[in-house]
Amino acid sequence: MACGGCVGVCPFTALELENGNKLDLDGESCTGCGICERFCPVGAIKVV
Amino acid sequence: MGYDVVVIGAGPGGSNAARTAAEEGLDVLLIEKRQEIGAPKRCGEGLSVGGIKNLGLTPDPRWAINEIRGASVYAPNGKRISVRYPETIGYVLERKIFDKHLAMNAARAGAKVLARTVATGLIMENGFVKGVRYSRFGEEIETEAKIVVAADGVESKVARWAGINTTNKLMDIDAGFQYEMVVDLEEPDMLELYFGAKIAPRGYVWIFPKGEDVANVGIGIGGKEQGVAKKYLDAFIESRPDLKRGSILEVNAGGIPVGDPVDKLATNGLMIVGDAAHQVNAIHGGGIHEASVAGMIAGKVAAEAIQEGDVSEARLMEYEHLWREKRGKILHKIVKLRQAIEKLSDDDLNMLAEKLTGQDLVDFANGKNFMKLAKIMMRRPRLVSIAKGLL
Numbered sequence: 222m223a224c225g226g227c228v229g230v231c232p233f234t235a236l237e238l239e240n241g242n243k244l245d246l247d248g249e250s251c252t253g254c255g256i257c258e259r260f261c262p263v264g265a266i267k268v269v
Numbered sequence: 270m271g272y273d274v275v276v277i278g279a280g281p282g283g284s285n286a287a288r289t290a291a292e293e294g295l296d297v298l299l300i301e302k303r304q305e306i307g308a309p310k311r312c313g314e315g316l317s318v319g320g321i322k323n324l325g326l327t328p329d330p331r332w333a334i335n336e337i338r339g340a341s342v343y344a345p346n347g348k349r350i351s352v353r354y355p356e357t358i359g360y361v362l363e364r365k366i367f368d369k370h371l372a373m374n375a376a377r378a379g380a381k382v383l384a385r386t387v388a389t390g391l392i393m394e395n396g397f398v399k400g401v402r403y404s405r406f407g408e409e410i411e412t413e414a415k416i417v418v419a420a421d422g423v424e425s426k427v428a429r430w431a432g433i434n435t436t437n438k439l440m441d442i443d444a445g446f447q448y449e450m451v452v453d454l455e456e457p458d459m460l461e462l463y464f465g466a467k468i469a470p471r472g473y474v475w476i477f478p479k480g481e482d483v484a485n486v487g488i489g490i491g492g493k494e495q496g497v498a499k500k501y502l503d504a505f506i507e508s509r510p511d512l513k514r515g516s517i518l519e520v521n522a523g524g525i526p527v528g529d530p531v532d533k534l535a536t537n538g539l540m541i542v543g544d545a546a547h548q549v550n551a552i553h554g555g556g557i558h559e560a561s562v563a564g565m566i567a568g569k570v571a572a573e574a575i576q577e578g579d580v581s582e583a584r585l586m587e588y589e590h591l592w593r594e595k596r597g598k599i600l601h602k603i604v605k606l607r608q609a610i611e612k613l614s615d616d617d618l619n620m621l622a623e624k625l626t627g628q629d630l631v632d633f634a635n636g637k638n639f640m641k642l643a644k645i646m647m648r649r650p651r652l653v654s655i656a657k658g659l660l
Binding site: 222224225226227228229230231232234237238240242256259260261262263264 | 302303311385387422423424425426429435436437438439442444445446492493497498499500520521522523524526
């Protein structure tokens with residue numbers, strides 16, 4: 222859905238909406254905290 | 270070549286900031302990362318008649334597509350509280366046209382508007398924002414700006430680049446999910462809102478009619494809740510034969526900031542507007558009016574600051590002060606109401622539904638008459654401390 226909510230909750234600025242429609246993860250900044258997964262309205266994110 | 274003001278994000282906040290700054294005679298660039306301003310929407314599309322007036326607009330049937338005369342609110346036990354007015358009190362909009370209309374107004378006032386143009390960074394010098402880096406169809410461009418307005422929405426990065434933390438705490442952001450549907454509507458001029466922990470934990474389901482047989486059917490649920498918003502909305506629709514028969518024209522999702530605004534709304538050479546600044550009514554989740562009012566204030570302050578040759582944080586904080594006077598104080602009260610309501614059980618909500626009128630609910634959503642709510646809550650010992658939080 223690329224709604225952007227996960228970008229807004231990420232405390233580490235690790236997520237970005239590329240061209241407004243594709244989610245881009247910066248693996249180095251991501252700590253795997255899972256806040257994006259808990260937020261996602263459609264269950265599209267899985268932190269493994 | 271540089272601009273006086275670069276506005277990042279062409280939602281209602283950004284377009285109104287750009288229009289106001291351009292009307293004040295500034296050289297303005299308004300960029301929008303999406304290929305189409307206003308789409309996809311992340312919004313139930315409701316706006317009150319007063320809100321439209323505050324934006325300096327007259328309702329136009331091209332974007333104000335359905336007149337609303339009232340609302341029905343359903344308690345967890347199904348008890349309905351309705352309020353219906355003789356006159357039109359609001360509209361459901363077509364955001365794709367409305368947002369474009371606002372951007373057109375900015376362009377007509379003299380701003381340069383560029384869609385499909387993505388901000389990629391800020392130019393910083395001695396602790397001041399001095400310009401913007403952006404990308405258009407693969408081309409990397411740099412432009413100087415005396416002031417940058419960050420109106421880049423819930424996924425805001427621009428303010429973070431300037432050192433202001435705009436991250437939403439999970440408690441302070443609702444997960445929103447919505448279908449635009451063709452459905453049978455009994456009262457196309459009434460909004461419907463459904464409450465209850467099983468329907469929408471720490472939130473509500475809405476049906477906002479866009480016409481005789483078209484409606485936005487959506488849900489906002491508090492962050493940190495188990496289960497995804499889509500699952501709850503699908504269950505609601507499944508439970509309603511009239512909706513279950515309906516067709517889905519569009520699927521929308523988004524985050525709704527429902528906490529207090531970010532710590533500061535300005536820094537040297539930068540102001541933050543709209544969802545990026547968490548300027549939202551925390552009770553109903555509406556942000557069009559809040560972002561627009563903030564954008565207009567920011568545009569005006571930008572003009573004055575540039576004329577005086579002082580774009581320091583101290584000067585631009587006038588935007589925050591003016592906004593707090595005009596909207597911030599009331600929105601803060603509404604955040605407190607939201608936090609109180611979140612602590613209520615379904616049983617508490619059912620009890621309130623017996624004692625409140627539709628007009629009461631309208632007042633509460635506008636930050637008024639909390640005393641009435643507090644007095645009723647005080648009668649239940651368990652709710653006394655929650656009620657005190659409202660006063």
